[in-house]
Amino acid sequence: MPVLAPLLTVRRLSLAFALPQGGRASVLDGLSLDIAPQEALALVGESGSGKSVFALALLRLLDRHAEITDGEIRIEGEDLLHASDKRMQDLRGKTLAIIFQNPASSLNPIRRIGRQIADVLLAHGERSADAARRRAVQMLARVGIQDAARRANAYPFELSGGMKQRVMIALALAASPRLLIADEATTGLDVTTQAMVMDLIHEQARANNMATLLITHDLALAAERCDRIAVIHAGQLVESAPAARLLTAARHPYTRALLTATPHAGSTLANLRAIPGQAPDTAAADLPACRYYARCDRRTELCKSLPPMQTASSNGAHVVACHHPL
């Protein structure tokens, strides 16, 4: 595998929320992650594990209760955490773009969809309103909206769920970003629509030399669509590996547990097991160093007091953070 300089580098990222009732929740804890140019990386974990917060941190879209307590984020070498607000506005859309699960919440309900795409183009350097409008129609056609010239005049409510998701993708792609983040972009869609939307993202990524970060709780989807999978538990990155390897030779106890809980074509009820317990409250004062501690059947005293280091296999492709990996 050729070693490319990473597009995105995240080092020891820690983030806490100030809680209204006082105290702080440590939502991301020492998270390190790279994404290579054109790579498709999946971020997988349970609800509340910090996936969306991570995505929002990359875009610097978190509210004022969020505080980054440690670490750095670089994209194409540029320090994101110290970029000015003005610079961030430029980077959003042009370097990093995001598609959310609920397209309704990110599309302006009272603006025609063609206009919304033209707005993005105009904000990122297109001068002529006419040209922006024409390109908007092209973009809609490119994401598979039939009769794009006419549909460009539609309002979001006139479109089906799958179609809105396509418009979202067109919107995210408008300024040709280097990294496209899809946060549960197909969750809740039918499998056939999901496959269509994922094909579209894949196609567009390839055509535009774009890297993708696919955020999902669906391991099978992650494995089918991504080069590499990273697993997060309670704000800690526990393992990352090439997709097929993660599914067939996972080394972290949590990844293994997640795999045995996921029904797939080869499962029977007998070999399907729930994960005992719950992820810990990240606002608790006595959080164990490894946050999987209370649920783990391999834990020792060490795991409570000493944070497990991320350890890579000799060529760096399979990373695991556990004192007693499988």
Added chain:
Amino acid sequence: MTVLFQARGLRKAFGNGEHRRYAVDGVDITVAEGEALALAGESGSGKSTIGLIMARLLDHDEGEILFDGQEIGKCSARRAAQQPWRAQIQMVFQDAGGAFDPRLSISDSVALPLRRLSHSRGNALTHAVEDALDRAGLAGHLFRRKPHELSGGQLARAGIARAIALRPRLLILDEPTAALDVSVQAGILHLLNELRRDLNMAMVFVSHDLNVLRVLCSRVMVMEHGNIVEEGPVGRVFASPAHPFTTRLLAALPKWPRSEGLPHQLPGSALIIHSQ
């Protein structure tokens, strides 16, 4: 096989004038006692509408419905609430939280239908409520909590507890785990299977998640545009689907890499298995 539930020629239309469309368009369904039947299909295929009609929570336009040999499709869904068979057919929805009164404790919510439909009171009532919550795997210290004080998985269990407290003979579940993490889902699937086995409860699972249906059910009906396009044993239908729509559904499922022959547990090894 003893037939528990049978529907013939079910039809149901929504909308009016030129927008009138049949969501269910001539469907026959038979459920045997203690059977686990899967109703698969995409959104808008009519599967949830069938679930509601089977539970007699929604009126159908045409067709007959027999439960335990008795015609139950003639009275309106509204009047069904007073029928003696009401307790025997129960339904569980995806949004378990929304189905609970936010002001009531979980155990009071579970007691409500018991009081109304089985007329139990006092100790017998308390016992029935606690037994149902126990069976659903909810920890005792959660019984007195309000719905907003429970996690999604705990609420799903409470929703199941409320439905099984009445000891129904037919339980209809519409996407009961769709909102849950797999870590919790697996537990609920085991629970449902045990309830079916121990209480001989027939279950109809309405879902678009073929992988969940596969582990839980023995027979599957596949719906498209208000029609059953394929029906048969889960193993047969999933291994060699006969209808093109079923084939398309199965093909759209993300593939799971096969683990046979791949080396396991190679601590520190430099060996990398490429995905393609």
